[in-house]
Each structure stands twice: as structure tokens, then as C-alpha cells.
Amino acid sequence: MKTNFPITCKGIDYPSLLENFKVLLKRNGLKYTLQREHILKILYKSNKHLSPELLYNEIKLDAPELNIGIATIYRTLTLLEEAELVTSISLDKQGKKYELADKEHHDHMICTNCGKIIEFIDNEIEERQKQISKQHQFKMTGHSMQIYGLCNECQQNNKEK
């Protein structure tokens, strides 16, 4: 399935996002369902990286009557990722995590102690990546960068011990 969703998500209110979402589903011949809305909603509300399982649990809490299945989560996330409505990062141990697509691309700092994820953007690096790709005659379509280490908090805690 090939979809083509030109969209930015964050920084808009939920009702607008939802409207956007419905339009985009239609445009791609996909149906609007309560399950899909809830997935969008939880991603919007939590505003952070969620694993499929976490997302599943959140929806179970938020809408137990929906009785959503984990398979639907996986299927929908795959679909939304193809549609570029969500993006994912894959961490070595923890598996894939998803978040709403952002109008701005960003990279991640991941605390190896507590798992916290700090987002950042750096134009200098972005620019350099393009140059490097060009040098290697490589046609860049995307990239991901993770910095691993200890967040401020965990550094403090370590000192105390």
C-alpha cells in the first residue's frame, strides 16, 4: 500500500488534528474507525515515544469498552508510519517506539539509565549530513541519530550513591 500524507501534527490542537486525520484517511482510501482515533489521541496526548505495548495499555485504560487488540495497534502503527503520520525510532533493547510526526525533524538523546528521551535539532549536523551524502554519491532520504549517555538527573543520583 502506498500512501501520500503531506502533514504536520504537533503544535495543533486535537480537534484540528483529528479533522486532518479524517481527511487524510479518506484521501488514502482508508476508513475512519474508533480504534484509529484512539491511537491518534493517545499519541497526541502523551506527546512522547510509545512502544506498541504501552500504547495498547494506555488505550485499554482510556477506553476499556473498545476492547482493542494488540494486533490492531501494530497494524495501525505500520500504516500510520507509511503514511508519515507517525515516526519511529528503534532502540537496541527496547524495540521500536512511535511518536506523532513532527513538523520539524529532530534527533534523540537517550538516557541509558532511566530511558528518558530528550529531543533536539541541530542544523549544523543536518547540513553536514547532506554534504557527506553528496560526497559519497548517496541519495539521502532520511537519517536518525541517537546520543546515548546519562541525563542530568541520573548523573546526580549516581553521585549520591
Add this chain to the structure above:
Amino acid sequence: MKTNFPITCKGIDYPSLLENFKVLLKRNGLKYTLQREHILKILYKSNKHLSPELLYNEIKLDAPELNIGIATIYRTLTLLEEAELVTSISLDKQGKKYELADKEHHDHMICTNCGKIIEFIDNEIEERQKQISKQHQFKMTGHSMQIYGLCNECQQNNKEK
């Protein structure tokens, strides 16, 4: 298990690497076995990123009489990674891949069409990462960066079609 292997691997001949390897095993209270040597050897010979399964197959071919088990591959790779004798990258679909630790850290360009991996280093980016970490009071211990896209070859092939 905590190991402490200060080492560089590439750019040295195999016998030296092997000697190095034996010393380091001993230093960490680990035993030298034929299985471990073969894993080292294949990683050295292939000089690229291997998945546990590929590594397994290569060893089966190279030394069928060893009758190595896949579990040993996994156990050994985990161990060698802790020991910093090998490093891994995790690609979304393909899972983890391993290579011998290099004296120089490097990043990866990954062709989304053919899976080819091109390695590169860029000091400007390395430097910038340090600065960014500092800005966020984040104690960087490592990082990984992947650029996704089409390698030169695949671009040519696409044009032909």
C-alpha cells in the same frame, strides 16, 4: 559480567589479533575456545556487518565439524560486545548486526534498497555532538547515526528502469 578490553582490531593482521584476543580473554577470566576463535575469525575476514544468523551460517560453512550452535553465537556476541571487542548497530527491520570494534568510531549510511552499508567518520559532527550534550547537561557515553537512502549503484539501476 564486567570486562575491560582496551583494544583496537582492524588494521592488524589476523595472527596478531588472535594473540590479542587470547590475552584479553584471559585477562577477563574467560576461556579460549575454538567456537570463540571462529567467531572472531569470520568477523575479521568478512570485515562487514553480520547478523547472528549470517555469522552462524558462515561458521557452519567454514568449519562444519565444529557443529557450532546458534546459541553460542548469541552468547558470544553479547559477551564480546560487553567487552567492546565488537560493536553492533540495530536496523529497524533487519535486527542487530555486528562488526569487529574499530580503532576509529564511525557512522553508517544504509541503502534502503540493497542493504549496503557504507561507513564514514566526520569529525565536525562528532564535535558538534559533544557540544550539544554539554548544552543539555547530558553525559554522552556513545552515539550512533545512520543516514538512510539510495547508494550510487541503486540510483543508477532505478534510472534504467
Add this chain to the structure above:
DNA sequence: GTCGCTGCAAAGTCTTTGCAGAGAG
């Protein structure tokens, strides 16, 4: 000899798939 290492098979994860029924358009 001791104790770590190994192969095997079984058990775990995490993710995907087949299917029949439910539901959106």
C-alpha cells in the same frame, strides 16, 4: 578435578497473519 562453555531443545519475547464476523461508507 573444577568450573566455564557448549549444543540441544524448550521457552520466551515481540510481531505478524488467517479467519470469520463487525462495521464504515
Add this chain to the structure above:
DNA sequence: CTCTCTGCAAAGACTTTGCAGCGAC
């Protein structure tokens, strides 16, 4: 009505673990 989407359960891929025997030291 039609055809997609869903939940369920089963199947898959990949990785880890328990165990008894083997082998390095």
C-alpha cells in the same frame, strides 16, 4: 451491500535459558 477493519488465536521470527555433558586450564 461491499469491502475494509477488527479481535482472537495461532503462527512466525528472533533471542534467551536450563541442563547435562564436554573441555580448557
